[in-house]
Amino acid sequence: MTDTAALLLLPRLRVQNANAIPGPLSWGFPAPSAFLGFTDALQRQLRGRFDVDLVLGGCGIVCHRFAPHVARPAGRYHRVFRLTRNPYYAGWKRGFSEDKPATLVEEGRAHLEVSLVVEVRTELHEDERPDLLEVLPDLLGAMRLAGGSLLPPHPRAVQDKRYTPQWFEWYDSASDNEDAFRGLRRYLLPGFALVERSDLLAARLAELQAERLDASALDALLDLCRLNIDPVGPDPNDPDHTLWQIRARAGWLVPLPIGYAALSPLYAPGTVRRTRDAITPFRFCESLYGLGEWVSPHRMRDSAQLLWQREASPEAGIYRCTNRYADCPPISAN
Template identity: 50%
Template sequence: MNEPASLVVLPRLQVQNANAISGSICWGFPSPTAFVGFAHALERKFFSELREGFGGVGIICHQFHPQVCQSPGLRTHVFRLRRNPAGEDGNATALVEEGRAHMEISLVIAVKDHMPVRSGAYFAEDLLVTAQGMRVAGGSILPTRDGERFSAQWWPLANNPEGQAEAFRKLRRQLLPGFALVQREDLLAERLAEIRLQHPEGNALDALLDLCRLNIEPDRPSPDKPGERQWGVRKEPGWLVPLPVGYSALSPLYGPGKVRNARDGVTPFRFVEGLYSLGEWVGPHRMENVRQILWHSDTDPDNGIYRCINHYSTPFAID
């Protein structure tokens, strides 16, 4: 895999009404697939100017406001849904449950092409202008605010790991306050091994749910009475979240036009189900290398795997 030559930072993008339901078992911040897809769509718009293309995208969230409300007398929250027009009978028409959120994000896009500093700065500005007319996770990007901190940035990278690490140390300060979304399959594998010591039939879904839910157990140490046990919340390492990362095939790959009502008649088609992994929100100041923050697409059509991956746990595995 080619090393990135430069980084383009699209800072403090305000996104309105982004999709907050990206999986069947979780809701919240959009899936990494939405941002990898956004970077891919942006890359295609500059196809004539790029030879090597992009080499991944980093996702940093500064603010996240889900559009939910709490009904009077209830302890649960519900999404704020749009009101559909009344039907012919005067009753409200049926609607599909949709969750929306407003968020402020920064995207760090790795560029493999080498460019002079001045040309790179113009290229970064063009990327930001083009991004204004696109959607991120189904949400609309609001106009850029005035000020240098909201302008696109071009960060050249050195050809050696030490120079890249030095540039990233300067960049990560500008990404604060905020949290970067990374993948933690190592923690998922560790918890699965622990579960199978007591329950050999345990699977990866059991480990994922165990890490992401609120576990209240009766054998927690008492802070007031040493040696005694009490009910308490089991604390997990870090800010862990369930993460939809792609799709796995359920059917063979059908030829173009073989399946009715497909999106188009020229693209092969197959039925899929969602793939899940474990994610963590990490402060950029805790990272040492730019490769730890980047998400990449990873496909294996022969085995029916279409997913996004991040190398935070194994930052040197992509050399």
């Protein structure tokens, strides 16, 4: 974190119709890659407005509200997505109307309210910071986050600075940075921050492999994220029956898509048809899953616990998002 010059807080961003299917195995909150991609897009927008070659780094994700578009059919226990036909009739694009309705496109959507903490790696003069904070609401209104549309600023933004972008200077002293981060955390409450818990996944995998040698990381991931009901012993009132108890979890753990793993070699630009452009190398990939946890920001003592960073290893074929929450112990509940 030595290259951090400041932290830019984007509070209470309201997102409409964000993508709720971040990976092939799970649905719910968007993946960290969606927010890091938003940071890259914001960096390009700011470079077009200012002469400074502004560089943005990691991104911290705090969720205040999550409302998925789901419904529970009558007599069922599972939930289904609320899907729409766009357009409603199949012949709409061909210039005439048909009685045949268009097919449903399987997509999951959700409404979000999130606060983002963006790492700034470029020194910005004090005279330029007010201009940047003033232009941010207009820039954000024309952008998309996780496939969803950003709504206008919060109605309280005019009277309450907690709903407007804030600039937090970063220092060379660790104690000064702790004080600055302590002040930033107040703007993130109430809410829950998304962090990575690869340490819990590795520990659970070791426990399963001690019981069963063929246990895989997927078995450990499913064991941590699902609802487990274990037997605790015979019923004292009825010895013929067994008492069952829900296994306590280590925290609010969720399966999390954290990047991509290569399925093919890296092809030269222009050699694969129908790619995005002819100047970028291309590679076929699959989703890479890990373990995430929702924690309260007041449990954090360092910005490194909050920020997600990019990590790429083209030789190994790994492109993933990383978080250092497990490297620093959280603040005790006591």
